[in-house]
Amino acid sequence: MVKIKVNGEERTLDVDPAMPLLWVLRDELVMTGTKFGCGVGACGACTVHLDGVPVRSCGLPVSSAVGKNVTTIEGLVGKIAKSLQAAWVSENVAQCGYCQSGQIMTAAALIATNPTPSDKDIEAAMSGHICRCGTYQRIKNAIHVTAR
């Protein structure tokens, strides 16, 4: 048994402690907002927060989340989340949308620690996220809009 806290709720799971957190979220808890992209930590689609820090859940054993707060896109709430959501809409960020939940998780963590990030700050924080539609400039715009 593995006990983890996801979006404020304690969950007890009958899973292998080595199972990647991504698959626990998607297959065991049916939280499909967190996406599978590459599976090797290279694209950022699977990003969630562990105690507020963005991590790639595809390669992270669920045992690493024990004793920590896991936040997924479904549980991202509060002022920053609301502002990001509005900015994502106003800036027409999403094209296919597949990578966007991971992008938003990292953007939220960036703004939480750096409320007025520069272009360089945004590029550094978001650089590990791949978007095959090429929405990078719109993501940057939306982060600036959120930070205003």
Ligand code: FES
């Ligand atoms: Fe985890 Fe690509 S699916 S980084």
